[in-house]
Amino acid sequence: MRGDRLMSIVLLLQSYGRMSAKALAEQLEVSERTIHRDMEALSGAGIPVYAERGKNGGWRLMEDYQTKLTGLKEQEIRSLFVSPSAQLLEDLGLSRPSRAARTKLMASLPPAYREQAKEVWRRIHIDTSTWRNQTVKIAAFAVLQEAIWKENKLRITYERADGKTNTRIVCPLGLAAKGHVWYFIASHGENIRNYRASRIHSAQSLDETFTRPDDFNLAQYWEASTKSFIDNLPAYEVRALAAPSIFPRLMFTGRFVKIARKEAAGEDGWIPVTFSFNAEKEALEYLLGFADQIKVLEPREMRKALLKAAEAAVDFYRREYD
Structure with a gap:
C-alpha cells in the first residue's frame, strides 16, 4: 500500500x-x-x-528527473477506458482524436489487460445529454478555444440574463462543462467571471496577449464558483400537498427546484412536501404546470397568485372561443 x-x-x-x-x-x-x-x-x-x-x-x-514507473493496475486501466461524453468531445472537436488515442493506448497494453479494457467499453457508457436534448449552437466556440491555448485577449459581445448585451475585453482562462452546457471562464480587470458560452454572440481575438496567472487552477476555481453560486441562491419556500401519482415527476422539470422536506402521506394518499425555489415567479410557473395535482398550503399569497393566473388563462381562452 x-x-x-x-x-x-x-x-x-x-x-x-x-x-x-x-x-x-x-x-x-x-x-x-x-x-x-x-x-x-x-x-x-x-x-x-x-x-x-x-x-x-x-x-x-530535481530538474530533469524522470521516472519510468508506468505500471498500471486493473482499476487504473478501467478508469482510462471509461467512455467519455461523446457530445462534449464533439463540441471540442476531439471525437476522432479521442478514439485514435484510446486505440493506441489499447495497442500498448499487455495482452492480459487488453480484453479487460475492451469490457469497459461494452459495459459502461456516459451520456451527458438530456432526454429532450436540443443542440445549442455556440457561435464563437472555435475562437474561444483558440484564444485559451494561445493566451490572446478577446473582445466579446455577451448577452446577459436580462437580454441586454455588452462588449468587453477579457483574458480567457478556460472552458467548463456543467452537464451539457459550456461555460467560458475569463478575467476582466481584477475579477474572474463565468460566461454561458451560448450567450456569447461574437468573439474577436486581439493581437495583444496576456500572462496567465501561475496559481490559477481551473478545476479548483470551478468547484469553488459552483459552491458559491448554490450557497447564494435565493430561497422561496412553498408548503403543499402533492398527489402520489405525480411525485416521481416533481424533479424532472428542468427548473431550479428542490424538495426541502417530504413527509409521510396522509390518509387520502396525498404527500406533504416543502419546495424550495429561487423566486416567487419560478414557483408560480412550476406549480401552475401541475394544475390540480398540487395543492398549495402556504404562503397564502402564492395561493392567491395561482388563482389569479388560472382565472387569467380561463378568460383568455374564453375570449378566443366565444
Whole structure:
C-alpha cells in the first residue's frame, strides 16, 4: 500500500512540478504528517525530492528527473477506458482524436489487460445529454478555444440574463462543462467571471496577449464558483400537498427546484412536501404546470397568485372561443 503511494507521489510531482504537502495529502487521502514521512522514505531511497520554502513553496523533484514507473493496475486501466461524453468531445472537436488515442493506448497494453479494457467499453457508457436534448449552437466556440491555448485577449459581445448585451475585453482562462452546457471562464480587470458560452454572440481575438496567472487552477476555481453560486441562491419556500401519482415527476422539470422536506402521506394518499425555489415567479410557473395535482398550503399569497393566473388563462381562452 505504501509502495503504491510513494509511486503516486513521484508521478504527481513529475506531472505538476511542485505540490504542497497539503495538496498531496488531499490527493492521496492521507495526513500531511504521512506525506512528510513518505518524503523522507523517498529521499532515503535515492529519489531526488526537496522542499521549497515560502508562501508558494512545496515539494519538487530535481530538474530533469524522470521516472519510468508506468505500471498500471486493473482499476487504473478501467478508469482510462471509461467512455467519455461523446457530445462534449464533439463540441471540442476531439471525437476522432479521442478514439485514435484510446486505440493506441489499447495497442500498448499487455495482452492480459487488453480484453479487460475492451469490457469497459461494452459495459459502461456516459451520456451527458438530456432526454429532450436540443443542440445549442455556440457561435464563437472555435475562437474561444483558440484564444485559451494561445493566451490572446478577446473582445466579446455577451448577452446577459436580462437580454441586454455588452462588449468587453477579457483574458480567457478556460472552458467548463456543467452537464451539457459550456461555460467560458475569463478575467476582466481584477475579477474572474463565468460566461454561458451560448450567450456569447461574437468573439474577436486581439493581437495583444496576456500572462496567465501561475496559481490559477481551473478545476479548483470551478468547484469553488459552483459552491458559491448554490450557497447564494435565493430561497422561496412553498408548503403543499402533492398527489402520489405525480411525485416521481416533481424533479424532472428542468427548473431550479428542490424538495426541502417530504413527509409521510396522509390518509387520502396525498404527500406533504416543502419546495424550495429561487423566486416567487419560478414557483408560480412550476406549480401552475401541475394544475390540480398540487395543492398549495402556504404562503397564502402564492395561493392567491395561482388563482389569479388560472382565472387569467380561463378568460383568455374564453375570449378566443366565444
